[in-house]
Amino acid sequence: MTTDATPLIWIDQPTDLDKLVETLLRHSCLAVDTESNSLYAYQEQVCLIQFSTPEADFLVDPLRLKDLSPLGAVFADERIEKIFHAAEYDLICLKRDFGFTFRHIFDTMHAARILGRREVGLASLLKQEFGLQLEKHYQRADWSQRPLPPAMLDYARHDTHYLIPLRERLAATLQQKGLWELAQEDFERLTEVSVPTVDLSKGPDWNLAQRYNLSPQQMAVLTALYAYRDEQARLANLPHFKILSNEALLELALALPKSPRDLSRLGILSAKQRERFQEGLLATIREALTAPPPLRPRNGIPDEAVLARLEHLRRWRKQMGRRLGVESDIVLPRELMERIARENPAHPDELARIMRNTPWRFKRFGGEILHVLQEANFALAHP
Known part of the structure; x- marks a missing residue:
């Protein structure tokens, strides 16, 4: 089983997308995956959508195509089984970015979990079932870069290329063990997954106050530091952790440095971070120390x-x-x-x-x- 003889088709023009949709609608099953840039942007987005049929692999470029709505007919078609691996994240991303609705899916990871498999990653399953060694080197790559190098294109196609035969193996075992109906009810529930409301500017978890014995004023400082980091991340279009880690912010709230020397002595920031954020961090701490402590939110605790x-x-x-x-x-x-x-x-x-x-x-x-x-x-x- 190899990808060498299978065409790989790049889709970044509306006319090509229309042709792809016509092709996909003729199939009873197809494989789907997505790649996003969550490690490289303030607000992640889908940067690539992969499809595989028995005849070809397709890579759709959402960064170039302004309208992906034609794909909606494929995802919503009850006659076509869409095969994912670890579907929930892909479904959330596709619903969030494009408003797609989904019917009739098969999740190879969840199928493996229902069968009691302990190693359910795609690479592990492909090795178990077909003896294939899947390269995962680009799992954390920046998928928003263009053009994508050939090695990343090849990596992307492998995430869907083998899903159809893998689905056949897992489906046969599910039916043999009388678990097909259980799998189907879970796949149906997955199609209804909702897009969570994510507040990127959300402050710290209040459980930290108790865990680290933070005073109300230290909690005020930590809340202000979270807001400062969020502003810097938004300006730089970077995820929060690439600005300052949660651990660094907590240590700053515990230590409450008042001067550049205090900040340097803590040893928790790199020289580059001190150069970029020292002034802003110290100003944020000074202002928060004079601000009213934040009120602890009321959580609904079950009786x-x-x-x-x-x-x-x-x-x-x-x-x-x-x-x-x-x-x-x-x-x-x-x-x-x-x-x-x-x-x-x-x-x-x-x-x-x-x-x-x-x-x-x-x-x-x-x-x-x-x-x-x-x-x-x-x-x-x-x-």
Whole structure:
């Protein structure tokens, strides 16, 4: 199995994109992947979309093409199975940047997890199934650079080229083991993944105040330092960690340096960082020391009964996962487990309503889940 004889087609013109869409719509399954620039930009974006069919590999350039909406018909077509590896991140990125909707996907990583595989990275699976050695050298590369060097083009095509035969192997095993319906309900849930609201200017986690015994004024300084870093990252179009690390900001808030000498003695910033940010950091600390301390946000903490039911369900799914040879979230996904603990169903019909999107799990585990809830509620009533 090799890519040498397979055409590699670069798509960066609208007419070529239209032809690609016509080609993809003729297939019953195709492989998809994306590459982004999360390590190189303040706000990441999709920089490459890869497609593979049995006949060819395609690389679509979203940085050159201004309108990718024709691809929407492919992603939304129920007849075409779109094969991803670790689909969730790709789906989030494609929804966020282009507003696509998705129907009928297959996730080779999740399929491997359902089958109890321990090594589920693409390189590991391809080695297990086909004896292939996949190069991962460009995993952290800057995909926004143009032109992309030949080695990166070759790397990109390999992320989709083998997904169709890999899907065939995993699908056959899922069906053989009676897990096909479970996989399908998870793939359907994946298509509904929502784009999280990401506030890049968000301040520090308030748990740090307790963990490091920060005074209210030190917390004010740390909050101000986060805001300063965010401003610098936005101006430089770089991710936060390429400006200053969270650890460096925390040490500054703990030490509260007042002069360039104090800052230098700490030894936490490079010479280049001191040259670029020394004045701004010291000014930020001075201003924050005279500002009112920030108010701790109120978090909605579940009541004790919900937490108790949640703990019983966690223990049960962990035991069931060990029995089945899979990770515990395959037995019961976290969001579903938390909802069950909150709503506390007492009757099969109530649990069926909560689990309407996971019918395989309801049929397989519904009785045990209700029993676990009964035990948890009994323990609460008889402490």
